[in-house]
Amino acid sequence: MGNKVIHAVTSSISLNLMRGQLNYLRNQGYEVKVISSDGEPVKDFEIAEGVPVLRVSMEREISLVKDFKSLIHCIKVIRKEKPDIVTAGTPKAGLLVTLAAYICGVPTRIYKVRGLRMETATGIKRQILLTAEKISAASATHVLAVSPSLKQRVVELGIAPSNKVVIFGKGSSNGFKIERFQKSAELLKTVAQKKKEYDLTEQHIVLGFVGRMVKDKGIEEMVEAFIKLEKKYANLRLLIVGDYEEGDPVSDKVKQEIKTNSKIIHAGFQKDPVPFYYLMNIFVLLTKREGFSNVSVEAALTGLPVIASNATGAKDTIIDGETGFLVDITNNEDIAGKINLLVSNPELRSQMAANGKKWAEENFSNEQIWEEMNKYYQTLLVSRMNILSDIKSS
Numbered sequence: 001m002g003n004k005v006i007h008a009v010t011s012s013i014s015l016n017l018m019r020g021q022l023n024y025l026r027n028q029g030y031e032v033k034v035i036s037s038d039g040e041p042v043k044d045f046e047i048a049e050g051v052p053v054l055r056v057s058m059e060r061e062i063s064l065v066k067d068f069k070s071l072i073h074c075i076k077v078i079r080k081e082k083p084d085i086v087t088a089g090t091p092k093a094g095l096l097v098t099l100a101a102y103i104c105g106v107p108t109r110i111y112k113v114r115g116l117r118m119e120t121a122t123g124i125k126r127q128i129l130l131t132a133e134k135i136s137a138a139s140a141t142h143v144l145a146v147s148p149s150l151k152q153r154v155v156e157l158g159i160a161p162s163n164k165v166v167i168f169g170k171g172s173s174n175g176f177k178i179e180r181f182q183k184s185a186e187l188l189k190t191v192a193q194k195k196k197e198y199d200l201t202e203q204h205i206v207l208g209f210v211g212r213m214v215k216d217k218g219i220e221e222m223v224e225a226f227i228k229l230e231k232k233y234a235n236l237r238l239l240i241v242g243d244y245e246e247g248d249p250v251s252d253k254v255k256q257e258i259k260t261n262s263k264i265i266h267a268g269f270q271k272d273p274v275p276f277y278y279l280m281n282i283f284v285l286l287t288k289r290e291g292f293s294n295v296s297v298e299a300a301l302t303g304l305p306v307i308a309s310n311a312t313g314a315k316d317t318i319i320d321g322e323t324g325f326l327v328d329i330t331n332n333e334d335i336a337g338k339i340n341l342l343v344s345n346p347e348l349r350s351q352m353a354a355n356g357k358k359w360a361e362e363n364f365s366n367e368q369i370w371e372e373m374n375k376y377y378q379t380l381l382v383s384r385m386n387i388l389s390d391i392k393s394s
């Protein structure tokens with residue numbers, strides 16, 4: 001059996017962030033296991049990846065008593081498993097599992113920063129979250145950021161020094177299965193059905209969003225921009241794919257607008273959002289923070305120009321002026337103006353869409369990220385062997 005690697009996430013829902021990755025590592029000769037809270041996706045994930053999931057209950061929100069119990073459980077699991085490498089991402093697992101790995105003396109401990117919740121927090125909560133990030137990074141031997149701008153923020157905030165932080169390629173935690181976004185007869189059939197269901201024709205121009213419906217994702221700013229533009233374009237529609245969440249809730253006023261405006265289509269959560277991208281003409285993501293914006297790249301892979309906020313993580317997923325536009329989330333005129341430019345200019349939409357699709361396919365495939373991860377792990381393992389060899393010979 002090869003070197004033992006444990007990857008960790010807080011929630012079983014986050015296992016999807018590693019689809020294909022762990023099976024790839026297993027095929028490269030590693031013994032791979034996962035630490036995660038239990039949940040419905042666990043069994044399917046174990047079958048698909050061919051790796052066991054070690055269940056450790058972890059709360060997403062701060063809970064001192066439960067967090068301490070989770071830490072003790074993590075320590076017991078890691079002491080039993082004796083891994084060579086532990087890679088932990090998502091905030092709570094990043095803190096508890098990385099700290100447990102430090103306590104257990106795991107030689108290579110990687111804290112994977114997928115985003116910084118504290119960027120949009122204020123007051124004491126911001127300080128608590130920032131302190132947790134610093135503890136996670138200090139407990140790790142290495143820090144992995146999923147985008148260049150996220151690395152920049154990690155360094156600026158004093159979470160970790162620049163020489164401790166790495167990025168795979170141009171970013172992303174797992175890359176994308178490119179063929180999943182390509183047109184097929186089955187996909188086109190689904191798209192045609194959905195167009196009929198939502199009463200969409202080729203004459204409509206559809207703005208689209210995919211993601212959690214919370215303030216941090218810029219839902220309110222997006223609806224505001226749409227209301228401004230729908231008066232100018234009778235054929236304009238807004239398609240929202242996602243569900244509301246209780247944390248960081250969208251205002252009742254905006255919820256009512258989404259519910260009652262006949263030009264806004266709320267499709268709810270969709271297990272497979274790919275057909276819905278093909279209903280859109282322009283993708284809009286006015287997020288206030290990201291680690292790396294997966295949905296922006298997914299939109300590009302389906303041939304959409306993207307308008308994204310100039311926020312951490314989001315800014316790394318488009319080339320401003322070539323594959324779409326970056327906008328100032330605090331400037332409503334800028335947002336509406338950039339959307340208006342693409343709505344009124346089909347040639348520009350088409351050119352940016354083609355540029356974005358090519359760029360995304362060239363830079364964000366699964367294989368590119370996985371290969372870089374394997375090379376990185378091998379470098380760390382060889383370095384450790386050399387250090388042990390030097391110690392023995394001295």
